[in-house]
Amino acid sequence: MSKCMESECNSYVVKCYQCGKCSAGCQISPFMDYLPHQVVRFVQLGDIYVDKILQSKSIWYCAGCQTCFSRCPQQVNLPHLMDLLCERSSKLKKIHPEARKILAFHKSFLNGVNRFGRSFELGLVGEFKLRTFNLFQDLLLAPAMIFKGKICFLPAKIKNLALVKVLFKKS
Amino acid sequence: MVVKDKKALAYFPGCSLHSTANDFSKSIKLLMEILEIELKEIEDWCCCGASSAHRINQHLANGLVKLNIDQCKKMGLDTIFAPCAACFNRFKVVVSELGDTTKIVSLPDLISKHLEEIKIKQKLKLNMKIACYYGCLLNKPHSIFKQDCENPMTMEQSLTELGMESIEWPFKTECCGASFSLSNPEVVYQLTGEILRKAQQRGAEIIVTSCPLCHVNLDMRQKEIIKRNNDITEIPVLYLSELIAICVGIPIDKLKIDAHFIQVSKTFEEKFTVCHG
Numbered sequence: 001m002s003k004c005m006e007s008e009c010n011s012y013v014v015k016c017y018q019c020g021k022c023s024a025g026c027q028i029s030p031f032m033d034y035l036p037h038q039v040v041r042f043v044q045l046g047d048i049y050v051d052k053i054l055q056s057k058s059i060w061y062c063a064g065c066q067t068c069f070s071r072c073p074q075q076v077n078l079p080h081l082m083d084l085l086c087e088r089s090s091k092l093k094k095i096h097p098e099a100r101k102i103l104a105f106h107k108s109f110l111n112g113v114n115r116f117g118r119s120f121e122l123g124l125v126g127e128f129k130l131r132t133f134n135l136f137q138d139l140l141l142a143p144a145m146i147f148k149g150k151i152c153f154l155p156a157k158i159k160n161l162a163l164v165k166v167l168f169k170k171s
Numbered sequence: 172m173v174v175k176d177k178k179a180l181a182y183f184p185g186c187s188l189h190s191t192a193n194d195f196s197k198s199i200k201l202l203m204e205i206l207e208i209e210l211k212e213i214e215d216w217c218c219c220g221a222s223s224a225h226r227i228n229q230h231l232a233n234g235l236v237k238l239n240i241d242q243c244k245k246m247g248l249d250t251i252f253a254p255c256a257a258c259f260n261r262f263k264v265v266v267s268e269l270g271d272t273t274k275i276v277s278l279p280d281l282i283s284k285h286l287e288e289i290k291i292k293q294k295l296k297l298n299m300k301i302a303c304y305y306g307c308l309l310n311k312p313h314s315i316f317k318q319d320c321e322n323p324m325t326m327e328q329s330l331t332e333l334g335m336e337s338i339e340w341p342f343k344t345e346c347c348g349a350s351f352s353l354s355n356p357e358v359v360y361q362l363t364g365e366i367l368r369k370a371q372q373r374g375a376e377i378i379v380t381s382c383p384l385c386h387v388n389l390d391m392r393q394k395e396i397i398k399r400n401n402d403i404t405e406i407p408v409l410y411l412s413e414l415i416a417i418c419v420g421i422p423i424d425k426l427k428i429d430a431h432f433i434q435v436s437k438t439f440e441e442k443f444t445v446c447h448g
Contacts, residue, residue: 065346066311105354106223119186
């Protein structure tokens, strides 16, 4: 991990004394390969253990609902730690195979924002389907959504797109 | 007469309200008109990045929100109204991190703040048992919101004041699965299924929410959830703004309630009774 990110992650996990309250209240834990408090433990242990976490399903499946953070007796900002680990995992291309579709969603979403300044849902769905080869998912919902006027066929492009593009370039 | 400070609010609709949640947007505009709250849409606003940017790029996530806050300041406004709970949460977090003085308000906050006026204008009340569903992002994390994030009561208190009955239930801040709706619907079927089941077990006849992501999961995904769970039956899901709009006399057919996937019953209008002061 980069030094800056490593120190940020460590500043979060150093306070954790492994009470397990985060895992007890985590609604997504049944979908995870490591429980939230285990993720923290691995980051505490560092090195090869962090690598294990970067390749885990857990970091990508965290919904960021903030429940663990709100309940933590040590105020460990676990959702933000998960965000940092996801960013790292994505940069190092260590994504768990089952989490690829989640990253595909985020990338499709942000591509739209980079292109138009706002999210363009039809483009997002199209790109997501192409990225995941999942062409038929939710196809039956499409006619109803069009009928109900819930789909915009044209993206809304903002005027000051340059400012958004700068942000994307810098990061 | 109640004197309210009628300063205009900077309005950040967010991407959802311009597409899948255009019904939410419609009800907010009509309601704010009646309440004479002036909304000034943030000029040339950009997406705040929720809920993808903060997952894979912290710098970008904060930068996008900052652009909108700067734009709001240029307009000379100090309060941003963000009806989408995901946008609201991102703004709150970034403002707190930057130590910025811009105030961010959510829909339940706004309703609660203008309750006296709503009471004066109220014509109808709904006679159904209502489950108020907050979702995760309106009250959490505790370090920023500094309020009861396990059992928020803002919506219930407003509805009680308006003479309506809401249920007590433990799932009001549980997660619906949010953006997994597209990337992994199985998560949503599981999580939202639990929410629908618990609301019905506690006797709710209707769910009220104020988040477009929750609405997609509770409403659009509901038929699929019912197929998988035979103990769950159809239950309509309204936006808080739709319910309050009907109560202050906006005709139902002016709202876009028929754009919901779960239709309200044909006798829905009869469930409203005239309110006597």
